[in-house]
Amino acid sequence: MNYKMILEYDGTSYNGWQKQGNTERTIQGKLEELLKKLTGEDTEVAGSGRTDAGVHALGQVANFRLKEYREPEELLEEMNRYLPQDIRVLELKTASERFHSRLNALxxxxxxxxxxxxxxxxxxxxxxxxxxxxxxxxxxxxxxxxxxxxxxxxxxxxxxxxxxxxxxxxxxxxxxxxxxxxxxxxxxxxxxxxxxxxxxxxxxxxxxxxxxxxxxxxxxxxxxxxxxxxxxxxxxxxxxxxxx
Amino acid sequence: MNYKMILEYDGTSYNGWQKQGNTERTIQGKLEELLKKLTGEDTEVAGSGRTDAGVHALGQVANFRLKEYREPEELLEEMNRYLPQDIRVLELKTASERFHSRLNALxxxxxxxxxxxxxxxxxxxxxxxxxxxxxxxxxxxxxxxxxxxxxxxxxxxxxxxxxxxxxxxxxxxxxxxxxxxxxxxxxxxxxxxxxxxxxxxxxxxxxxxxxxxxxxxxxxxxxxxxxxxxxxxxxxxxxxxxxx
Missing domain, CATH: 3.30.70.660 (Pseudouridine synthase I, catalytic domain, C-terminal subdomain)
Structure with a gap:
């Protein structure tokens, strides 16, 4: 199942959106790490675009796939419970299999x-x-x-x-x-x-x-x-x- | 000369207003330390009241005395140039000798x-x-x-x-x-x-x-x-x- 989410984050203490190995503190890295903990699955969280270190988001869009179905409203609540206070999932919905946050952005x-x-x-x-x-x-x-x-x-x-x-x-x-x-x-x-x-x-x-x-x-x-x-x-x- | 100032600060990373020895990070401590550097004088910055650790101010009032006269507008600019980014002097004026920020607060x-x-x-x-x-x-x-x-x-x-x-x-x-x-x-x-x-x-x-x-x-x-x-x-x- 493909999931689309809208995110808000304070970029102050991150090295931007994009994961860069395991050592850097990035938004993508935090999200993937948490999804692994919550679902047991390794998934890639694809953002609509990278944001640089220190840049913020009020409405970043990202998508990720899970093999096992998770109820979106429940997953959203669980993510917000464990995410650091400077990252928040505002919306989480299932999306069509073909949806890609970056490639489909108009x-x-x-x-x-x-x-x-x-x-x-x-x-x-x-x-x-x-x-x-x-x-x-x-x-x-x-x-x-x-x-x-x-x-x-x-x-x-x-x-x-x-x-x-x-x-x-x-x-x-x-x-x-x-x-x-x-x-x-x-x-x-x-x-x-x-x-x-x-x-x-x-x-x-x-x-x-x-x-x-x-x-x-x-x-x-x-x-x-x-x-x-x-x-x-x-x-x-x-x-x-x-x-x- | 007695000076009255209005201050704004983000209390997040301070142990409150009041100085507690030399080791603690406090608003009062930061202000006194800077005034010592700028004027060479040891002065006590008296606040209208203490704010606790983590409490913020949009309009704290404080006063301090200097032996040597300093032009208020100049001193304000100099203070804001060297203060940490989370403390700002909004207003600085000379006050009557009797003015005390705490005792005179109504x-x-x-x-x-x-x-x-x-x-x-x-x-x-x-x-x-x-x-x-x-x-x-x-x-x-x-x-x-x-x-x-x-x-x-x-x-x-x-x-x-x-x-x-x-x-x-x-x-x-x-x-x-x-x-x-x-x-x-x-x-x-x-x-x-x-x-x-x-x-x-x-x-x-x-x-x-x-x-x-x-x-x-x-x-x-x-x-x-x-x-x-x-x-x-x-x-x-x-x-x-x-x-x-």
């Missing part, structure tokens, strides 16, 4: 949160980038518009030896200000390694005036990582939802 | 937050008590009403050998529900050791049906710690503001 939405206060809240220090300096948000929105649609995002990919296609489609970028928090929502059909964080880092350099708004279009054209801005730190980033 | 307000969801948010696990079971909030409000006004709160004091008066006045208790969060605001002229947490623990026992609403009046009458409920855990509690 759209993903991330949100990056920035604390604009001159005295950033201590309670959100692990969940928002503290950025006290001036930012021209209208300029950031203008620059973000160039990214919409289908482009080669090679300049926004951390993996310099990427052999597969670096063409992706961004459906929407929404920049919202609520009191002292600036949230950048990005929806696309898929994302390259560090792509969201490089987009955010570049938009921040445009907003602060370090770079002109036109640099985003130039970066797209040049297909060179050096043409884009810095990689924003991981702790402001949340995988918000995955659509199928 | 009213204090605490808030205790409870996450009522069956899947409590991982991001608030250190800032809200997870309490998924049923609660009769109207019953809790009714029970809370008996606590208003001036009473001997001996039953709600953790210190059994308290020699000073245990009479305090509670001005207001407000219980608010917002989505899955239940917030209990308590304002009074002063609070005994663990008083807010024992009140919250008792109200939770009333809400869950373990105890009748009348038990609160009985606890007040009996002046015996055993007559009140359990002490709620520290991590849901915030010192919200201190009025002078």
């Amino acid at each position: 759209r993903k939405t991330y949100v990056y949160r920035i604390d604009r206060g001159d005295k950033p809240s201590v309670f959100y220090r692990k969940y928002r980038l503290a950025y006290g300096g001036p930012l021209d948000v209208e300029r950031m929105k203008e620059a973000a518009d160039c990214l919409l649609g289908t482009h080669d995002f090679k300049s926004f990919c951390a993996n310099k030896r990427m052999r597969k296609s670096t063409v992706r489609c961004i459906h929407e970028i929404r920049i919202e200000e609520q009191q002292e928090v600036l949230s950048i929502y990005i929806t696309g059909n898929g994302f390259l390694h560090h792509m969201v964080r490089i987009i955010v880092g570049t938009l921040l350099e445009v907003g602060s005036g370090e770079k002109p708004a036109a640099c985003v279009q130039e970066a797209l054209d040049q297909c060179d990582r050096a043409a884009a801005g810095q990689t924003a730190p991981p702790h402001g980033l949340f995988l918000l939802k995955v659509e199928y | 009213r204090k307000t605490y808030v205790y937050r409870i996450d009522r969801g069956d899947k409590p948010s991982v991001f608030y696990r250190k800032y809200r008590l997870a309490y998924g079971g049923p609660l009769d909030v109207e019953r809790m409000k009714e029970a809370a009403d008996c606590l208003l006004g001036t009473h001997d709160f001996k039953s709600f004091c953790a210190n059994k050998r308290m020699r000073k008066s245990t009479v305090r006045c509670i001005h207001e208790i407000r219980i608010e529900e917002q989505q899955e969060v239940l917030s209990i605001y308590i304002t009074g002229n002063g609070f005994l050791h663990h008083m807010v947490r024992i009140i919250v623990g008792t109200l939770l026992e009333v809400g869950s049906g373990e105890k009748p609403a009348a038990c609160v009046q009985e606890a007040l009458d009996q002046c015996d710690r055993a007559a009140a409920g359990q002490t709620a855990p520290p991590h849901g509690l915030f010192l919200l503001k201190v009025e002078y």
Whole structure:
């Protein structure tokens, strides 16, 4: 039986989603270890995508297969009883045999949160980038518009030896200000390694005036990582939802 | 010169406000250590009251004296530059020589937050008590009403050998529900050791049906710690503001 689950996690103390041998503390590793204990079965928990070390999720989707049927509601409760407090299963359902969380994902939405206060809240220090300096948000929105649609995002990919296609489609970028928090929502059909964080880092350099708004279009054209801005730190980033 | 400051802190990794020798990690200890480094002066940072290990503050007030005058805005910035990320000075001003943060406090307000969801948010696990079971909030409000006004709160004091008066006045208790969060605001002229947490623990026992609403009046009458409920855990509690 194939199971689909929606997960929330605080990535602060993990080395990201993906298992890397047995020694690293990862979300995938924790889930597989627990499922082995609860069901006795070795199963692979496939995520819709990796999240980097320190990146959080409000709606990561993953699937796994079990030989023996387990009642989903019971399994969900049991998992939440034994999972560490920073990982939570929000939903667990049986899925069709063909369902694959990564291969079937149509759209993903991330949100990056920035604390604009001159005295950033201590309670959100692990969940928002503290950025006290001036930012021209209208300029950031203008620059973000160039990214919409289908482009080669090679300049926004951390993996310099990427052999597969670096063409992706961004459906929407929404920049919202609520009191002292600036949230950048990005929806696309898929994302390259560090792509969201490089987009955010570049938009921040445009907003602060370090770079002109036109640099985003130039970066797209040049297909060179050096043409884009810095990689924003991981702790402001949340995988918000995955659509199928 | 006497300085008054307003502080925000995440109490998770501290042994409370009050300094206890040099080995313990406390808020007061961190502040005094930093002020010594920045000014060269040994000064005592007097808080409006102690907060227990794990208790947070959104508006703790403290004062300290320096022999040499320091420009408040500059000192505030310097403090925030070097303080750990979980302590923040929100405001720093000079105060009259006679001002004392504890002795002059007229009213204090605490808030205790409870996450009522069956899947409590991982991001608030250190800032809200997870309490998924049923609660009769109207019953809790009714029970809370008996606590208003001036009473001997001996039953709600953790210190059994308290020699000073245990009479305090509670001005207001407000219980608010917002989505899955239940917030209990308590304002009074002063609070005994663990008083807010024992009140919250008792109200939770009333809400869950373990105890009748009348038990609160009985606890007040009996002046015996055993007559009140359990002490709620520290991590849901915030010192919200201190009025002078």
